[in-house]
Amino acid sequence: MHRTLAAALTALAAAALAVGAALGIVAALETTPEQPNVPLVTFGRPGA
Known part of the structure; x- marks a missing residue:
């Protein structure tokens, strides 16, 4: 029973840590x- 409780608490702590990190x-x-979405290079239109 003691190991089951420790495993459950560890899983709960891991889940809480994952939620907090997210x-x-x-x-x-x-x-x-x-x-800003500004192009670094612009090309002129050919034939214009």
């Missing part, structure tokens, strides 16, 4: 500013 990653991605 929420932290999402929060970090939402705070980073969106990069």
Whole structure:
């Protein structure tokens, strides 16, 4: 019974850690500013 309780607590702690890490990653991605979509190289239209 003691090992079962320890295994259950370990699994619960691992699940809580995974959820916390996922929420932290999402929060970090939402705070980073969106990069502008500006082309680095532009080509003139041929024949224009």
